[in-house]
Amino acid sequence: MPGERRVVITGTGVFCPNGSDVDEFWSNCLAGCGRVGRIPEHWLDHADLRSTLWAPLPELDLDGLGANRNERSQRDPVSLIGECAARQALAQAGHDLVLRDRRANAFGIPGVEAERAGIFVGTGIGGAHSFLGNFSHHLLGRAKREIEDLAGRLPPTMKEADELRMTGRRLVHPERFNAFAVSMLMPNATAAHLGQKFTFHGANVTTTVACAAGTVAIGQAFRAIQCGELDLALAGGCEYLRDDYGAIFRGFDIARTLVQDCSDPATANRPFDVQRSGFLLAEGGAGILCLEERGMALRRGATILAEVTGFAQTFDAHNMMSIAPDGRQVERMVRAAVADAGITPERVDYLNAHGTGTRINDAIESEVIARVFGPRVKVNSTKALTGHSIGASGALEAVVCAHSLAEQRTHACVNLQEPVADLAFVRSSGALEMDHALSQSFAFGGHNAALVFRRHQA
Amino acid sequence: MSDAEFHRGIESRVLTVVEEVLSLDAGTARRDSSIQDDLGADSLDMLSLFTALQEEFGGSVDLDEAEGMSTLEDVIAYISTRVKTAADAG
Numbered sequence: 001m002p003g004e005r006r007v008v009i010t011g012t013g014v015f016c017p018n019g020s021d022v023d024e025f026w027s028n029c030l031a032g033c034g035r036v037g038r039i040p041e042h043w044l045d046h047a048d049l050r051s052t053l054w055a056p057l058p059e060l061d062l063d064g065l066g067a068n069r070n071e072r073s074q075r076d077p078v079s080l081i082g083e084c085a086a087r088q089a090l091a092q093a094g095h096d097l098v099l100r101d102r103r104a105n106a107f108g109i110p111g112v113e114a115e116r117a118g119i120f121v122g123t124g125i126g127g128a129h130s131f132l133g134n135f136s137h138h139l140l141g142r143a144k145r146e147i148e149d150l151a152g153r154l155p156p157t158m159k160e161a162d163e164l165r166m167t168g169r170r171l172v173h174p175e176r177f178n179a180f181a182v183s184m185l186m187p188n189a190t191a192a193h194l195g196q197k198f199t200f201h202g203a204n205v206t207t208t209v210a211c212a213a214g215t216v217a218i219g220q221a222f223r224a225i226q227c228g229e230l231d232l233a234l235a236g237g238c239e240y241l242r243d244d245y246g247a248i249f250r251g252f253d254i255a256r257t258l259v260q261d262c263s264d265p266a267t268a269n270r271p272f273d274v275q276r277s278g279f280l281l282a283e284g285g286a287g288i289l290c291l292e293e294r295g296m297a298l299r300r301g302a303t304i305l306a307e308v309t310g311f312a313q314t315f316d317a318h319n320m321m322s323i324a325p326d327g328r329q330v331e332r333m334v335r336a337a338v339a340d341a342g343i344t345p346e347r348v349d350y351l352n353a354h355g356t357g358t359r360i361n362d363a364i365e366s367e368v369i370a371r372v373f374g375p376r377v378k379v380n381s382t383k384a385l386t387g388h389s390i391g392a393s394g395a396l397e398a399v400v401c402a403h404s405l406a407e408q409r410t411h412a413c414v415n416l417q418e419p420v421a422d423l424a425f426v427r428s429s430g431a432l433e434m435d436h437a438l439s440q441s442f443a444f445g446g447h448n449a450a451l452v453f454r455r456h457q458a
Numbered sequence: 459m460s461d462a463e464f465h466r467g468i469e470s471r472v473l474t475v476v477e478e479v480l481s482l483d484a485g486t487a488r489r490d491s492s493i494q495d496d497l498g499a500d501s502l503d504m505l506s507l508f509t510a511l512q513e514e515f516g517g518s519v520d521l522d523e524a525e526g527m528s529t530l531e532d533v534i535a536y537i538s539t540r541v542k543t544a545a546d547a548g
């Protein structure tokens with residue numbers, strides 16, 4: 001449409017199980033390398049878990065991040081991994097950071113009007129790690145001291161004294177109740193942290209639609225730039241799913257959503273395979289994209305990875321934890337996203353699926369893909385490599401779409417031996433000619449969202 | 459360790475924490491500095507400072523005590539007392 005503002009991706013950043021930066025992430029994706037590990041052994045002291053695997057995160061380099069003393073103690077890990085991804089996205093986009101406020105450790109970006117720059121972050125559970133840590137201190141702090149006092153008053157030879165001490169040792173909690181607990185646990189903490197860090201005064205939005213949160217955040221940023229409200233946005237998703245006792249993991253495990261067959265960690269995570277047994281929960285993840293109005297990006301000579309061309313979302317109104325069996329709202333959503341991009345479904349060359357590895361999701365998603373796109377579109381699941389990072393997953397998959405379009409190649413759908421449906425799954429990493437790509441996410445609650453991307457040609 | 463060495467050690471650690479929390483150049487924080495007038499710290503900065511002092515010296519540091527302090531000398535004296543009390547107790 002003449003005069004319509006176009007939105008392009010100029011930078012990407014990632015911190016997730018198979019990459020502590022976007023280059024490592026993308027090369028591991030292309031090489032088919034994921035990261036799978038056993039959950040912390042002491043979690044099994046507190047519950048009989050059915051699933052015992054997850055995708056652990058690499059260690060975050062706080063010195064490399066430049067985190068000061070206050071940030072280390074007053075930010076939830078989800079905000080710090082979000083910053084790690086955001087800094088990468090800005091650097092890849094060619095934006096320099098200039099220190100603006102030393103005490104706040106905050107920066108400005110030359111050439112970017114702060115009032116026309118915004119933040120859009122999706123998350124499923126925000127700072128639940130901080131909530132649970134402080135809650136465990138609140139609940140257990142005094143009780144643990146009383147147990148230890150009681151054990152100390154018993155005759156040392158009594159076996160009950162040892163048993164009490166053992167019980168006390170299992171009551172793990174942080175050393176103190178953090179005075180900044182509220183600003184760490186609130187879902188909008190990551191978006192607020194990024195807004196402060198880069199001194200952006202435009203819209204600062206948090207989307208909390210579970211596994212679709214990252215996709216919706218990028219979609220909303222796309223709209224804000226398209227309609228002229230903003231010129232630049234950092235958009236994506238961030239999630240941190242670890243707690244001291246494995247309670248978050250247990251929440252997914254008890255609902256029978258996680259991989260049930262844990263005998264072989266290397267092949268347990270197998271989206272779209274007939275032998276799939278659930279999804280592999282990630283310890284967390286962050287994916288952030290730098291979106292810019294195309295004219296601005298071109299004027300400053302930025303390298304454009306891809307263009308965002310379409311976005312749509314629908315709601316199942318069916319079940320809190322299961323996708324509607326008829327897939328009608330998913331179908332309506334992808335058709336709307338494709339129409340928003342000004343194309344027809346036949347023109348979509350590559351589809352990055354939600355592809356969790358649960359029996360229900362993959363079956364219904366495959367049917368919808370077959371119905372709307374037919375057997376020609378190439379399909380893969382990034383979760384086969386990253387595990388499922390809930391609110392960050394859609395953003396990591398958008399990063400994959402951007403690099404796939406830029407480099408005209410994508411990663412394989414790993415661990416896929418016997419496909420659940422007759423679709424063109426990407427069976428090996430390599431070259432793939434594509435002009436249009438679509439990434440879709442479905443979430444607990446019933447939220448569906450999709451983004452459409454186009455190969456950028458000058 | 460003599461009392462003088464103990465107090466010098468505490469003072470040095472407190473001043474370092476203050477400089478880190480308030481992002482000051484090394485040597486800016488002095489024993490006789492006024493927390494508000496010389497260092498520009500507000501009530502939230504004091505909460506950050508005492509949170510950091512808890513990390514540095516352990517849980518015996520009480521956040522409520524931050525409210526009545528106006529100079530770093532007050533802070534150093536308070537921390538010295540708490541650390542000494544904790545050491546004597548245990």
